[in-house]
Amino acid sequence: MTEPEVAQGVAADDADEGTAVIEFVFASIVLLIPVIYLMLTLSQLQAASYATTSAAMSASRIAARDANPSEARAHAVAKMHFADFGLRDAPTSITYSCAGPCGQAGSLVTARVETKVSLPGFPLLFGPDRSPHITLRANHTDVVAAGGQ
Helix, strand or coil: CCHHHHHHHHHHHHHCCCHHHHHHHHHHHHHHHHHHHHHHHHHHHHHHHHHHHHHHHHHHHHHHHCCCCCHHHHHHHHHHHHHHCCCCCCCEEEEEEEECCCCCCCCEEEEEEEEEEECCCHHHHHCCCCCCEEEEEEEEEEECCHHHC
């Protein structure tokens, strides 16, 4: 091999040097950001699911033990459950239905809790009212206690 051919081969090898690091960093960012976002979204949905279920259980127990269940009390307890799971501003609605006369011992009262969970980051872009969300619902049925206690 002549000297110009050797120099040309070395120059070709130098052109590829260092690109593996750039490719690795780029691929890591492209793959890591969606995975982190997915994990944040799933953890927020799981927390909202737990909060919705526990709020429905508490609301049905409040209604089963009180002859005239206070919706304000049920909303306060639901707000506490959502705050425990880090969802302070999640909009919730609570509705009741009874199988049989409401408030009568032995009848069934069902509480339905519905909440809307915004996807992470979207309320900052679109505002809290227009951001995409996922609606979660939970039902819980309890037996009305004898004597309203």
